[in-house]
Amino acid sequence: MTQPAPNRRDGRVQLLADALSIAARGWPVFPLRPGSKVPVLHGETKCPRTGACTDGHAKPEQRATTDPDRIRTAWATAPYNVGLATGPAGLVVIDLDPPKPTDPPGTHSGAQILEALCQATGEQVPPTYTVTTPSGGLHLYFTAPTGATMRSTQDILGRHIDTRAWGGYIVAPGSITPAGAYSVTDDRPVAPLPAWLQMKLTAPPRITARPLAPSSAPHSGGRRASYADAAIRNEEKNVADAPEGHRNKALVRAARALGRLIASGDLDRDEVEQALSRGAEAAGLKPYEYRSAITSALNWSIRNNPAGRRTA
Ligand SMILES: [Zn+2]
Numbered sequence: 001m002t003q004p005a006p007n008r009r010d011g012r013v014q015l016l017a018d019a020l021s022i023a024a025r026g027w028p029v030f031p032l033r034p035g036s037k038v039p040v041l042h043g044e045t046k047c048p049r050t051g052a053c054t055d056g057h058a059k060p061e062q063r064a065t066t067d068p069d070r071i072r073t074a075w076a077t078a079p080y081n082v083g084l085a086t087g088p089a090g091l092v093v094i095d096l097d098p099p100k101p102t103d104p105p106g107t108h109s110g111a112q113i114l115e116a117l118c119q120a121t122g123e124q125v126p127p128t129y130t131v132t133t134p135s136g137g138l139h140l141y142f143t144a145p146t147g148a149t150m151r152s153t154q155d156i157l158g159r160h161i162d163t164r165a166w167g168g169y170i171v172a173p174g175s176i177t178p179a180g181a182y183s184v185t186d187d188r189p190v191a192p193l194p195a196w197l198q199m200k201l202t203a204p205p206r207i208t209a210r211p212l213a214p215s216s217a218p219h220s221g222g223r224r225a226s227y228a229d230a231a232i233r234n235e236e237k238n239v240a241d242a243p244e245g246h247r248n249k250a251l252v253r254a255a256r257a258l259g260r261l262i263a264s265g266d267l268d269r270d271e272v273e274q275a276l277s278r279g280a281e282a283a284g285l286k287p288y289e290y291r292s293a294i295t296s297a298l299n300w301s302i303r304n305n306p307a308g309r310r311t312a
Helices: 008-024 068-074 110-121 195-201 226-241 247-263 269-282 287-304
Strands: 029-032 081-084 091-096 130-132 138-143 161-164 183-186
Touching: 008 029, 008 068, 008 081, 029 068, 091 110, 091 195, 110 161, 226 247, 226 269, 247 269, 247 287, 269 287
Parallel strands: none
Antiparallel strands: 029 081, 091 138, 091 161, 130 138, 130 183
């Protein structure tokens, strides 16, 4: 377990080691400001649209890496805390907070509320890799279901229960804030997200007036997982439905999600490019606006999602 380090250099070395060991599990990391939960990199409102952000602001989850060399470079200068990009890590982390100081006395903790939910439904939460937070909260790590894009949620399961998946991140063990350290308190292997939790966390599909574009032809290899078909249809629709001002971002997000399925061999790149192009056209984008965005987002995703990483 990591203890607060006695000085800045030792703290940096320890946090670098923590970042490397998390990345070695196949979980992409990015630096958080020393002693804090805030990413080092600029936020969307201050985006200079240069470098990694040339095609639109790259969020921490898009810049997070498992590459040891990049991690050593990033952690060379300061004792950065470790952000873990849950979406690309293939994780869904249940974040159980204690009651806040401003809550009325007797307010239940997230852990108590989850327990009550289990009793009410007759379901269980299996033991899994667990991290304790400085405030006394718990992070329960689960592997995300294959093929389903789980988004981060807030208060869907109950008050003081958030989940971190795509669109979010968590502070990884080893990180230190003025309140204390994030520590692994159960080091067992990460359990799969129980199906009943997946169902509760997955919002019903949005109703839309726009008809779906015809789905693409079956994979030339014959049968394939229906989730790959569902993913390509859903992402095409997400792009088609994106309102103006969000279209490029939706396109990049969709391409990066589908790129993972190209990397894993579940989808064929041509087919993905065609589906995304149809979605972009339906959203009103012009070829010169979407072609290079699709290419670079797919390249990024394939580069960052080597096949088989989810089983690491
Ligand atoms: Zn940016």
